[in-house]
Amino acid sequence: MELINITLPDGNVKQYPKGTTGLEIAQSISEGLMRNVLAAKINGEIWDATRPIFADSHLQLLTWKDTEGKATFWHSSAHLLAEAIEALYPKTKFGIGPAIEQGFYYDIELPDGKMLSQEQFEEIEKKMLELARQKNTYQRTEVSKADAIQYFTEKGDEYKLELIEGLTDGQITFYQQGNFTDLCRGPHIPNTGFIKAVKLMNVAGAYWRGDVTRKQLTRIYAVSFPQEKELKEYLTLLEEAKKRDHRKLGKELELFTFSENVGMGLPLWLPKGTLLRERLENFLRKAQVKAGYSPVVTPHIGSKKLYEISGHWEKYGKDSFQPIYTPEEGEQFLLKPMNCPHHCEIFASKPRSYKDLPLRLAEFGTVYRYEQSGELHGLTRVRGFTQDDAHIFCRTDQVKDEFGKVIDLVLYVFRSLGFSEYTAQVSIRDKSDLGKYLGDPADWEMAEKGIEEVALEKGLNIVIEEGEAAFYGPKLDFMVKDALGRKWQLGTVQVDYQLPKRFKLEYIGADNQKHCPVMIHRAPFGSLERFIAVLTEHCAGDFPLWLAPEQIAVLPISEKYHEYAHQVLTALEESDIRGYLDERDEKIQRKIRDAEVKKIPYMIIVGEKEQAEGRISIRKHHEGDKGSTTLEDFIGQFKTEIAHVKQ
RNA sequence: GCCUCUGUAGCUCAGCUGGUAGAGCAACUGACUUGUAAUCAGUAGGUCGUUGGUUCGAUUCCGACCGGGGGCUCCA
Structure with missing residues (x-):
């Protein structure tokens, strides 16, 4: 042998x-x-x-431990889903059924234009498990194109036929498990018996091949697991995520709201949310001043001309909010979708020398972008939001150094806010299609190399994404992992060779010649709205002490101690500690419960004992009674606790 | 924008097969003066998202519109 x-x-x-x-x-x-x-x-x-x-x-x-193993498992589960659907609803047509990051889906079209709804989920799940128990093998067969076409013609599935058309004869395979045969490249798990738990998650419309002009199929999302236990864990995680949903917490903690009358996607910041926002802003403002940024302020609208120069009108104009006109002259203005053109004009406002560079202009600039109604989502996708924007105008030889400084700032921000896991995605040119990028290839080369080097020097965990760069320059995006292990894209740093040219920006170099500066766009938070959404979910509404809108609650045992409680609150306020006094005629248990529900970090309880001894009793959120102390000691401890953040 | 689910008091939700609505919490009033996660009683609060239609009659059925959730990039 x-x-x-x-x-x-x-x-x-x-x-x-x-x-x-x-x-x-x-x-x-x-x-x-x-x-x-x-x-x-x-x-x-x-x-x-x-x-x-x-x-x-x-x-x-x-x-199952391998990502690719999971993907194979889920892809096979998609076939099982299709088998179950075909058994229950004969003549169903099938689109594609791939594995996705968390589970899989299958795009289907039920016969006679029927739709699928959640009510049928249980039936389908039951069928899937029944078929899984048969331990049917996934049988691979190589078929000729003609045979493949014949099979699906007989079956009457035009979607599969369209897929086959795009395939090369001799490379076509079918997979069969039980009575279900599917066009599939594979691979698959040995048999359906591996699939022990399935759960259909939801249905959604999805255009055939992602093309809006084509028919919309029914997409069924589902997950499956090799053990029942893992499905339970997954569902628990989903529940936890639901509890932390920033839309839910935002309402409960009175951070923000939306109003139909104001318009969808336009958040209204309530007093507590505003406090949170302002603290974040001030925190970054301070860090930026230290890092050599100059704050600027620009208007919320700008002449359409400005955006014609920048190129944004041409590129995004038709999908944007439409221009507003002045009554007499009919001049056109746009709600600003970007702060950069305004900042370019500030750069251009006077002659610049190479000695002035880098010039770092920072602004918490509110911008307005038209998002399709279906794209809106809480604070993470909105139509009006505030970027913690800044533009660094520098010389080519300063790009790397400036990039490094921005990374330092972003990491300082992340650390201060309790995000300890993050990666950086470096987006560079598509090497096979260099023609589509603007700017000097030598500059690009230098910037791409510089970004990668400096990111590694800073100890960042980087992923290089070839072909993901914008046409105007390479970029670096920060991805953070939250407490539930979910990934979010937050801060971004982008090099731009294009905009300074369009605005004809220039500085006088050491050689007494005019040069065009390079621009770096950067936003550590991305947008305050999105950042607060992510932060809220990350900490489940238990904001870090220095950020909490209300840091303490003063809870008198009864009316008799209101005066003493007032004194305590005043003393705290004088030390810049923010809180409220609960003067309701309620029992202390009730006041404590309400403060716990509001996630107030510290509760100060004052009654007869405290008043007599001139002390206060401390209770910490989630932790309970901390015993009594003096006001001075408490303020001291409080300050120590937030000292790591420069506010 | 498109598909799908959804919209009942400030909030969370109940209301079977059509007969114009109910609970808890919050609010207000009063009593209680309280020791580490909900004191008791009372009062008030909704043209059941809007708008057409079917019907003797619609919160309940059908359509449109408005808002909210999920999805529309993951290529057999």
């Missing part, structure tokens, strides 16, 4: 008969491994674990 060499991930080489499968190799290692193998990675390519191997190969067995 002929043997082949299989190299395992640890470097060991073992010999197996030609035609052996990943599954058989797993079995030779251990029975337990065999039960967990979902797919096999052969020389970097993912295969069915049941597909025979005929040549010497590097092999990695994929399980």
Whole structure:
């Protein structure tokens, strides 16, 4: 019998008969491994674990722990979903059914224009599990294009036929499990029995091939797991996320609201939310002054001309809020969608020398952008928002250094706010299509290299994304991971060679010649709205002490101690500690409960004892009674607790 | 914009198959004067998102519009 060499991930080489499968190799290692193998990675390519191997190969067995193993599992689950739907609703047509980040979906079209609703979920889930228990194998067959076309013509599935049209004859495969056959590249898990838990999440409309001009299919989102327990954990996580939803907490904690009369996507900041916002602003303002930024203020509207110069009108104009006109002359103005053109004009307001650079202009600039109604979402997608914007005008040779300084600032912001896990995504040019980028290739080269170098120097965990750069320059985006492990894109830093040219910006260099500066756009928060949304969900509404809109609640035991309570509150306010006094005729238990629900970090309880001894009793949110202390000591501790943040 | 779900008092929600609405909390009034997560009683509060239609009659059925949620990039 002929043997082949299989190299395992640890470097060991073992010999197996030609035609052996990943599954058989797993079995030779251990029975337990065999039960967990979902797919096999052969020389970097993912295969069915049941597909025979005929040549010497590097092999990695994929399980649920591997991202690719999960993806295979979910993709196979999508087939199971389709099988169940076909069994329940014959003549259903199928689009595509891929695995996604968390689960999978299948785009389908039910016969006779019928729609699917949540009511049918249970029935489908039941069917899926029933089919899963049959432990049907996923059978791979290679088919000719003609046979593939014949099969789906007979089945009457024009979506699959369209997909086949785009494929090359000789590279087409079908997979069959039970009575369901699907056009599929694979790979798949060994059999449906691996799927122990399924849950349909929701249905949504999705255009065929993402094209708005084409038919909208029904997309069914679902997740599946190899163990019932994992589904439960996943659902618990979703519940936790729901509890932390910034829209829910924003309402409960009275941070912001929306009004139909004001307009959708236009947040109204309530007093407590405004306090939070202002603290964030002041915090960054202070850090920016220290980092050499100059605050500026520009109007909320700008002449349409300004945006014609910047190019934004041409690029975004038709999808934007439309111009407003002056009554007499009919001049056109736009609600500003960007602060950069205004800042460019500030740069241009007087002659600049190379010695003036870098010039860093910062503004908490509120901008307005038209988002499609369906895109709006709480504070994360809105039509009016405030960017913690700044533009750094510098020389080409200063780009790297300035980039480094911006990274320092962003990291300082993240650390101060309790985001400890973050990565940086560096977006550079698509090397195969350099023509579409504006600016001197040599400058690009220098900037791309500089960004990567400086990001690594700063110890950032970076991911390079080729082809993701904007046409006007490379960029770096910060992704943070929140307390539930969800990823959010926050701060961004972008190099721009384009805008300074369009505005004909110039400075006099050491050579007494005119030069065009480079511009760096940057926003550590991104937008205050989005940032506060992410922060709220990250800390579940328990804001860091220095940010909490109300830091303390003074709770007198009864009316008799109101005067003493007033004295305490006044003393705290004089030390810049913000809080409120609960003077209601309620029992102390009630006052405490209400303060806990409002997530007030500290409660100060004063009654007979405290008044007599000139002390206060402390209770901490989530932690309970902390005993009594003097006012001075408490203020001292309080200050120490927030000292790490320069406010 | 499109698909889908959804819209009842300030908030959270109940209201079976059509007969013009109910609870808890909040608010207000009063009593209680309180020791570490909800004191008791009373009062008030809604043209059931808007607007057409079906019907003797609609919060309940149908349509349109408005708002909210989920989704519309993940390529067999």
